[in-house]
Amino acid sequence: MRKITIKEVAKEAGVSISTVSNALNNVDVLNPKTKAHILEVAERLHYVPNLNGRNLKSKTTKVLGLFVNSMKGPYYGTLVDTMYLECEKNGYELQVFISKNSMDMMTNILGKRVDGAVILNGWIGEEQETALRKEKIPTIFLDREICSQKISSLVFDSYTQGADAGRYLLTLGHKTFGYIRGAENNYDSSERFKGYSHVLEEAGHPLLTENIFDGFFDRDATYQATMKLLEKERKLPRAVFAANDQSAIGFMEALRECNISVPEEISIIGCDNIDISQWFTPRLTTIDTFYEKQGRMAVIQLLKLIRGEKIGTIQKVVGKIIERDSCQHA
Amino acid sequence: MRKITIKEVAKEAGVSISTVSNALNNVDVLNPKTKAHILEVAERLHYVPNLNGRNLKSKTTKVLGLFVNSMKGPYYGTLVDTMYLECEKNGYELQVFISKNSMDMMTNILGKRVDGAVILNGWIGEEQETALRKEKIPTIFLDREICSQKISSLVFDSYTQGADAGRYLLTLGHKTFGYIRGAENNYDSSERFKGYSHVLEEAGHPLLTENIFDGFFDRDATYQATMKLLEKERKLPRAVFAANDQSAIGFMEALRECNISVPEEISIIGCDNIDISQWFTPRLTTIDTFYEKQGRMAVIQLLKLIRGEKIGTIQKVVGKIIERDSCQHA
């Protein structure tokens, strides 16, 4: 049994291939009867169009691509699922491209495998940015602020989140502060740091370098680092802001292990409001970044760029503090 | 500035397009000097091959596809990341196709967008299965047992997992048992159920219908369902097996809310050994399903099918009980 192409369908139905194509893409130029007949034949032969041929000629794929270098962590699943929902609503497919090297990513984008791209944490540099700009590929960046005709940014307002966290802890009367930072060179982590430290500085309680800890956005890494820290018997700050909830939780786990009680001895506020933060004991005070919303907005904005309804902009999603049980007055 | 195709590169380099193609795909039939020159020109013009054209003609994509209907939950991230690693090692790309309808999925597979497919939870039926078999598309199923020339299954030995859980709880001397099942019609959930209930039955302590609870593999759903259940003041079984860790944790959270202590009043064993199970209090006794291993094995097996080195088989990954703090003697 040979491979069924549009040619076989045409032959079997006794029409030309262009007529089959028209029937398939419901162009309403056909006699309804012929169309029905062709569709019946296609169905019977189990014809499935070759997407490479189709996409090559039509220069469109109806696919949006999400480009990431990993899927680990509670964040991605939600992001993908909300993006999918919005794509489906608009007749687009969603495909996720995993890649730790920016070349594969660029090949897929510039090689026309998608109509538009959402880039989360490709380690892409100046060169790739300009390539995307020049080729006018509709693109949304989730991890940096850049914008051009076909490129939009949709980032968390991380600076303000940091500032809010700082102000909140100050309101509670704390005087010594710590920060658990995320991955190096990460936009969100460094913005949160800037906002946080700026507010503390202004209030006359600057963040000391020795109180900046590494968490890498990771629960386990933070746990390990904190345990190591605690071996040294050094004095900890009274209030801590973690760059994300996972770090906050890893931190609290280490503290619990060492019988340091939260929030009595240390207040801690996280960021992201991931599912688990409301289940942990003590329930984690955190900043809701509305990251489910981000996925939806990214798709909506990307479709506008594709359709040419809008040119690129930089949008910032503001967060909101969720008060729970991990912070208390000094 | 027009779009750069292989034709532009050929003209600029003063050679034919077939020569450019040869240079690009490092076929070693070219004069090294010409090849270097062509590569230099391609680089300078920022040439990127159109993947649709390439894949159309060459009939291969060097892409493996993972087909799922959702990405939520701690399981997927790990699966994807381990699959990616194995793909990369073998010169393949990994792309994840999200889709809640089986048609999109089939279009992508039969439409030749991937060289092989790993199917996790497409709701695919008889018809799709035979289509895949007939077309001889290399495929790995992670959610059912089927096999043919180009189709392999790689499932958890869920029956044995269930039986092991049952035996373990029996060993601890328990007499009344419960089961928190997963999504309806789910292979793993029903296999675990079969193994579990069979062992209990044989031991003379059959699982009562009233002690089968709905968890849908979901922490929150299980929590809600359990809270509802506890309103009724009915007697709970002394030992419970949950179809996955998330359910186990949702269950324990509800119990804690109602001041029922684990493991003193109820012993509970989960399944999967997700990250969080070792962090939860009490630390969850569970069955390690080695699902990171599954991702790697799936890719390895799929590549063998693609290369024609092997024909389809059904493989079962056996699990192992991890004893922690959520179970104790009756």
Place this chain on the structure above:
DNA sequence: TTGATAAATAAAAACGTTTTTATTTTGGAG
């Protein structure tokens, strides 16, 4: 030098579609 062979390059065909252009068929008005 010549001729044969190998090496290097070019030309043409093919992949499976959609799109553009051309042709045939149909349906009325006169």
Place this chain on the structure above:
DNA sequence: CTCCAAAATAAAAACGTTTTTATTTATCAA
């Protein structure tokens, strides 16, 4: 009937590659 326009269909071109086949150029033994 005949003719013309509209409707329906078919033919041909195009999309950007790789692969197959053909041609040119270089190499070297006689």
